[in-house]
Amino acid sequence: MSSGIYSVLVTYNPDLSRLRQVVAALVPQVGRVVIVDNGSRGAAEIGALASEHGLRFLPLPENRGIAFAQNAGIAQAEADEAQFVLLMDQDTVLQDGAIANLIALYRSLEADGVRVGSVGNAYRDGHDQKLNTIWRAEGRRLARRLPEPGRESHAEVDTLIASGSLIPLSVLREVGAMDAALFIDLVDLEWCFRATAHGYRHFMSLRNIMDHTIGSGRLNLGFRTVTLHAPIRNYYLVRNSAVLAARDYIKPAWRRFFARQLFFYILIYGTVADRNLTRLRLMLRGLWDGVRKRGGACPISA
Numbered sequence: 001m002s003s004g005i006y007s008v009l010v011t012y013n014p015d016l017s018r019l020r021q022v023v024a025a026l027v028p029q030v031g032r033v034v035i036v037d038n039g040s041r042g043a044a045e046i047g048a049l050a051s052e053h054g055l056r057f058l059p060l061p062e063n064r065g066i067a068f069a070q071n072a073g074i075a076q077a078e079a080d081e082a083q084f085v086l087l088m089d090q091d092t093v094l095q096d097g098a099i100a101n102l103i104a105l106y107r108s109l110e111a112d113g114v115r116v117g118s119v120g121n122a123y124r125d126g127h128d129q130k131l132n133t134i135w136r137a138e139g140r141r142l143a144r145r146l147p148e149p150g151r152e153s154h155a156e157v158d159t160l161i162a163s164g165s166l167i168p169l170s171v172l173r174e175v176g177a178m179d180a181a182l183f184i185d186l187v188d189l190e191w192c193f194r195a196t197a198h199g200y201r202h203f204m205s206l207r208n209i210m211d212h213t214i215g216s217g218r219l220n221l222g223f224r225t226v227t228l229h230a231p232i233r234n235y236y237l238v239r240n241s242a243v244l245a246a247r248d249y250i251k252p253a254w255r256r257f258f259a260r261q262l263f264f265y266i267l268i269y270g271t272v273a274d275r276n277l278t279r280l281r282l283m284l285r286g287l288w289d290g291v292r293k294r295g296g297a298c299p300i301s302a
Contacts, residue, residue, distance in 0.1 A: 004083035008073030065183035098208035117200030126213030181295025242290025
């Protein structure tokens with residue numbers, strides 16, 4: 001356990017049995033944990049779980065978005081003079097020793113003179129057990145590859161998912177906290193891009209593979225598989241892709257990627273996914289709001 005690490009665990013209507021696994025794996029590896037709940041229906045049960053483990057519990061009266069909740073937890077870590085923040089989702093189970101390994105990786109890179117923005121863990125998706133993809137901008141194109149845990153201990157990446165990422169508080173003070181206007185989706189990527197623009201780099205450890213579940217399922221298109229979320233999330237994916245495509249501190253390869261992706265989302269989720277007409281309505285509003293740079297919660301219902 002490292003007393004200088006403050007974990008911010010955000011919840012929203014979680015599966016309580018899964019959350020118990022998350023907490024059991026997390027608590028022995030960090031100094032303190034705050035559970036920030038985003039207006040869950042079962043907030044009392046989440047609070048009881050926090051109390052059972054001696055954790056701080058911060059219930060928000062309504063869903064303010066993952067970025068707002070993360071920032072609320074980061075403020076607690078700052079007030080308690082933590083050295084690092086470890087961001088966590090409600091469905092990510094860490095392996096034993098994962099955080100000690102991240103600290104060791106951070107210290108090694110720091111000793112080599114690297115300006116480290118964040119370090120995180122590779123993960124296997126709970127739906128298909130596949131390893132995550134590593135993405136790097138190389139000039140005007142994006143290169144992608146799979147991690148090779150047997151051949152490399154870590155890899156430099158352009159972005160990390162928020163869950164399981166370890167960030168020094170000193171970096172957050174310089175770069176700023178999460179962009180609450182994005183609400184949810186692409187929040188972690190945007191922060192990584194912003195940190196990169198400040199001269200920081202990001203690294204993924206391949207020693208302790210996390211168990212992490214993204215979305216509610218998979219949609220097999222034949223030529224590729226895409227992640228399914230609740231329809232409301234398609235609004236945020238399209239809107240925030242449009243927003244990030246217009247931000248000049250993001251590398252051109254990534255900006256083009258977001259511009260392409262938002263139309264891919266509209267085509268696929270608006271035609272072959274379940275509730276496709278609902279998704280299409282939400283995505284078209286997301287595109288409109290993204291072009292106008294409107295942030296916050298989705299203004300229409302699903």
